[in-house]
Amino acid sequence: MSKEKVTVLGLSCSPRKGGNTELLLDGALQGASEAGATVEKVVVSELDINPCHACEACFDTGVCIQPDDMQVLYPKLLNREAIIIAAPIFFMNLAAQAKALIDRLQCLWAKKFILKEHAVEESVREYRRGLWLSAAGSDKPEVFDYALPTVRAFFDLLEIKDWRCLTYRDIDEKGKVLNVPGGLESAVEMGTWLAHGERSGTHERDDF
Ligand SMILES: Cc1cc2nc3c(=O)[nH]c(=O)nc-3n(C[C@H](O)[C@H](O)[C@H](O)COP(=O)(O)O)c2cc1C
Structure with missing residues (x-):
């Protein structure tokens, strides 16, 4: 790898402090840190993040004009090499705290599809990895299926093609x-993977 330390951003989206997804996140960040990464945890549920107002101001600039805590998060989301989103299932999809954050990536959608620009610097794009950590109370095998397209869109807009999920059902x-x-150990291993992956060098986009 051309950089010595991978930077990992962990987003804790559950409103339940010390809950299942935050425990998994802490495990993953521990694994990444022990593997030599620089890690940062953000408790999204404590931030002031409005929903997208669909004002379309970003259609001209690729920049969101809402003056809330997303303005602190945008550079972190774009500059950190690995992103972990820890978000439980609420009513069959991601908890609203995570969904509001994802909706606010509308400015990245505008950048990609209207302005035809990259949101992420090439040097960061070279090594971009993601991880979705989740928990659900139901034991139904399909309980994560409805949230998956949202998670896919999240990583796509962040220009992360190499991402994994670690989800646990029947966990209320x-x-x-x-x-x-092995639940927590798997999270630690995922963190190690985030920090230790090989740069594939094949992250060129084919949709511009
Ligand atoms: C408002 C709310 C809605 C929920 N909806 C679902 C659901 O649709 N399906 C499900 O399997 N679990 C549901 N759950 C249970 C959570 O997914 C489960 O408790 C999970 O472990 C919470 O993770 P956390 O401890 O990180 O917050 C819901 C919980 C809450 C508070």
């Missing part, structure tokens, strides 16, 4: 994920 009570054999 706070902290129950700790009882899943």
